[in-house]
Amino acid sequence: MSESFRMTDLRAIVAEITEEMAAAPDRGRPASYIPPLARVDVGQFGMAVVTADGDVFTGGAADEAFSVQSVSKVFALTMALGRVGDQLWDRVGREPSGSAFNSIVQLESERGIPRNPFINAGAIVVADVNLGRGRPRESVGELVRFIRSLADDDSIAVDAEVARSESETGFRNVALANYMKSFGNLRGPVEDVLALYFGQCAVAMSCRQLAMAGRYLMAGGVNPVGGHRVVSAARARRINALMLTCGHYDASGDFAFRVGLPGKSGVGGGILAVAPGRASIAVWSPGLNAQGNSQLGTLALERLAMRTGWSVF
Numbered sequence: 001m002s003e004s005f006r007m008t009d010l011r012a013i014v015a016e017i018t019e020e021m022a023a024a025p026d027r028g029r030p031a032s033y034i035p036p037l038a039r040v041d042v043g044q045f046g047m048a049v050v051t052a053d054g055d056v057f058t059g060g061a062a063d064e065a066f067s068v069q070s071v072s073k074v075f076a077l078t079m080a081l082g083r084v085g086d087q088l089w090d091r092v093g094r095e096p097s098g099s100a101f102n103s104i105v106q107l108e109s110e111r112g113i114p115r116n117p118f119i120n121a122g123a124i125v126v127a128d129v130n131l132g133r134g135r136p137r138e139s140v141g142e143l144v145r146f147i148r149s150l151a152d153d154d155s156i157a158v159d160a161e162v163a164r165s166e167s168e169t170g171f172r173n174v175a176l177a178n179y180m181k182s183f184g185n186l187r188g189p190v191e192d193v194l195a196l197y198f199g200q201c202a203v204a205m206s207c208r209q210l211a212m213a214g215r216y217l218m219a220g221g222v223n224p225v226g227g228h229r230v231v232s233a234a235r236a237r238r239i240n241a242l243m244l245t246c247g248h249y250d251a252s253g254d255f256a257f258r259v260g261l262p263g264k265s266g267v268g269g270g271i272l273a274v275a276p277g278r279a280s281i282a283v284w285s286p287g288l289n290a291q292g293n294s295q296l297g298t299l300a301l302e303r304l305a306m307r308t309g310w311s312v313f
């Protein structure tokens, strides 16, 4: 593979970006609507790049666990597609919404079918699929085991305080779930579907763990270490396409413009990005921009894509 830089430079590029982010004046604000997230120090920044050859380059707080929040929607979607395949698309769309991640407006005229699996409404339908006829505790466990196997790391777990806090304050998600239930687009009990959804959002991971877990998306559906197939190449391509078009909600266009990589953000300040054939990348900085995506995480990815030439465009 010809690169516009030498792989040996990657260590220097990651170190340089980490240093630049430490000095960045405008760090955004942490999510205020989930109390434990509001308390996180916005001074933090971490980054991990796992290459197709298995090299790992890290910078800053790359081993600090944070709340992955909506980044978990990538793994939940992968699991749901494994359970029901393309039938999922009868219940969730594949178009960017152009609205905020927690918006309810389109559901009324679109018969309770969310625009895509990454907005909250779509992820709640995905949680309903993953719940099946099971119980939320077991389903959260199943998702956590799946993520652990992707990352080759058994220490990944749910932050129970974050999960509890969201179930106490997640009124918007309760509204979305009930609204979709009224259209017949949720099969399980609303409380159980939401317990799974809140549990999955509260998974805590470090940048290193997240970048490791994303390896199958850079490698055509295969975990490059050991060659274990997670999804087909076609499915990996489609998940990447959804991350590119919908992974940053109403800022997806801006993220594609600035970074040019499939990416999924979370309000904990993490972003998982994929350079197909090249690298799985995770960044974390808890300060968010106006659309609820990590301010410095986006800037760091923009600089990484610029300096490596990894943009898919």
Ligand code: DON
Binding pocket: 068, 069, 070, 071, 101, 102, 120, 166, 173, 201, 265, 266, 267, 268, 291, 292, 293
């Ligand atoms: O449901 C929520 O609002 C949060 N648990 C997740 C939202 C989120 O991460 C949006 N991403 N930037």
